[in-house]
Amino acid sequence: MQNELIADRPDRALELVEEIRPRQGQTTANTQQRYALDQAAAHLRLRNVDRTTEIVLGLKSQAPSWFRQQQAARDIAEDLLEQAKRMPGSDHREVAEFLGVA
Numbered sequence: 001m002q003n004e005l006i007a008d009r010p011d012r013a014l015e016l017v018e019e020i021r022p023r024q025g026q027t028t029a030n031t032q033q034r035y036a037l038d039q040a041a042a043h044l045r046l047r048n049v050d051r052t053t054e055i056v057l058g059l060k061s062q063a064p065s066w067f068r069q070q071q072a073a074r075d076i077a078e079d080l081l082e083q084a085k086r087m088p089g090s091d092h093r094e095v096a097e098f099l100g101v102a
Helices: 004-006 010-026 028-047 048-061 064-068 071-083 090-099
Strands: none
Touching: 004 028, 010 028, 028 048, 028 064, 028 071, 028 090, 048 064, 048 071, 048 090, 064 090, 071 090
8 A cells, every 4th residue: 555655646555445454453553553544645645635634533533642653644734734724624723733733
């Protein structure tokens, strides 16, 4: 999935979600969280702000300490604010403030 993101193919990265998901039970919590962060990045690149916000709020709730330490999470929060520049929602501001990027 991450290779597809690096290659700027977020649509293909999300297609891989279905192939990867059945094996997810065999992974650590950290791996699952990283996987969710990659999903959020892919959705954001496709301008699916609502799904991105849903994922990052879930990560903030499930693993706040881990989430706060992730540079990728901060990058996503900054991009969310940029995409919602005219009218960022309270969820966007909440995540950005939590990560210290607002």
